Amino acid sequence: MTSTTEPTEPLSVDQLSATTLLRFATAGSVDDGKSTLVGRLLHDSKSILTDQLEAVERASASRGQDTPDLALLTDGLRAEREQGITIDVAYRYFATARRRFILADTPGHVQYTRNMVTGASTADLAVVLVDARNGVIEQTRRHAAVAALLRVPHVVLAVNKMDLVEYKESVFAAIAEEFTAYASELGVPEITAIPISALAGDNVVDPSANMDWYGGPTVLEHLETVPVSHDLAHCHARLPVQYVIRPQTAEHPDYRGYAGQIAAGTFRVGDSVTVLPSGRTTKVAGIDLLGKPVNIAWTPQSVTLLLEDDLDVSRGDLLVPSKDAPPTTQDVEATVCHVADEPLTVGHRVLLKHGTRTVKAIVKDIPSRLTLDDLSMHPHPGRLVANDIGRVKIRTAEPLPLDAYADSRRTGAFILIDPADGTTLTAGMVGESFAAPQPVKDESDDDGWDF
């Protein structure tokens, strides 16, 4: 279950515990062999257990298939099994001796952009799958754009079905070059291209004997070694306050701690901090890391901060370093993906959840809608429907301390909620859509999309 080879020596408990966690997402369609790739990763890393494999074999046989269909491992709901499609994000779990993985498995068809956005929102890495025979197609560009939009730090291009192009290096090189040029232009910081055959098992878990010309890692090796922690020295420190802990017991008569998960950066005892939106300042008197005092804590640790002064701090406030506070504003400009079946329209009254704060808001303007296939922009669409990506301007009832999504994925993100029935309507990212290599022109120019 936790080793890429049959363990001869059982792993010690310490060995099993000394791993890190990587969250990644896959994008690609059934036709690209995505289910086979996922099935292969699970199967070859020995993460599929006997009874799961037997269930797949039984189900495959009852459908008249003579080899186990690994895709069946990953289709959860009856509607999907009946229609042979994937209709939602499914989460899969596997582990090797080096790392634990959470895979957000998202369908790749055009109408499922929202699922890919959902899966990519928490991913450190995205695997974009292409068919070596087709190369970079519209859908590939769409997947690259979603990864860029969601600022996924690492992107892997898996060029699949290499067995069907005679394992030719030239085919792989041309696709890798085209994709890398495109994704770099969108600002994807790190791209790794790997030639694979998910069906035959080349370069998924084990190195391929058919592609001596390739000198890089297999997909699993890359997943095992890609860095998961970021250089925190250059991050803004942010702690959205979730809950105020006040025991009011004889043992702790005056304890008042501000509990939350550090959304970005690091906090140290002695730091000067500002409470937003009130703007009051104080110092960090202590940090409780789930019951044990520490001098320093960092994202994504859940902590309780103790402050030197008795300030009025409550759920929804944001604690930030005094020398590095974000501006507060009631006018939000953002790129959004609409995820609900009901459209989003200008004038729509909504709730906006940012960090731990939920405020009333109104959609003031929808300046443009973006087509991901070719990044063409459609000015003033008037509304966004499910799976649309667009720019919106929102006015909030209260000021919010907003970071640009480019600087902080957790404090630059928000969701819009329908006040009537609680539906999650829209996923929003504050600031510019893509990391632009050159300065972006003013948003009010409706003559084209800029990079």
Place this chain on the structure above:
Amino acid sequence: MTTVASVSEETESSPYALSHLDALESEAVHIFREVAGEFERPVILFSGGKDSIVMLHLALKAFAPAAVPFTLLHVDTGHNFPEVLEYRDRTVERHGLRLHVASVQDYIDRGVLRERPDGTRNPLQTLPLTERIQSERFDAVFGGGRRDEEKARAKERVFSLRDEFSQWDPRRQRPELWQLYNGRHAPGEHVRVFPLSNWTELDVWQYIAREGVELPDIYFAHEREVFQRSNMWLTAGEWGGPKDGETVEKRLVRYRTVGDMSCTGAVDSEATTLDAVITEIAASRLTERGATRADDKMSEAAMEDRKREGYF
């Protein structure tokens, strides 16, 4: 061929890399605190099984040094292991918590529910659970369900909306983006919350070992009178076994999951310590439920159907 081992040296030695258990713990604590901040009447489903024990442990850590701001609810099938009930009551008392018990036996005695011919009471838990949620007006219900347990659960949200009949509609589930959980619900509706969504069975065991969490004895190898049914070792008892043709024998066994006696099987084991249990699980080629739970073997769509009705 190339190796990329040199890359990992610098990754894993980063001072800011969290172990996977720390990352999962932090995420679960965030979920508990989010519910405490957004809901009026949350409750933790607590059976005395290992997943609910870990949930409670995480909740205690999330709010220390203050008390856990939730009550507990156990749906008692009437066929629970005495060791587990004893553990349940001791734990509740030790932490000064309040426990609600909804009893399947009461429903059978009142004639509202009927005993099934196979003696299994797991499916009978749904009605007592949902009625208690309504009568106590619980608006958030923590469950220990994990997405790795079963295919239908792989698509479950961390915050899973249920209507006033406690039904789960896969098409009404909200996309969950970033760590922005949406707990809005209409009066009468509630949200099931799964803080262990991203944990695997092995993670749970490793965490229990790391934290030194006490478990009921039946999780460790012990001698027990069992008989075989549907390829599982079941505990002999008044609930309905052994029947004709089934013979009782004494075996050294342990339980991987703990539920209703009628459908929770033991596995042959000599593991008497946590480390030995973890080593056995890490080497095991059967998933937890496949090895020990009859209720999941019913059909491809069994769990999906049961969830729709309001099951855990």
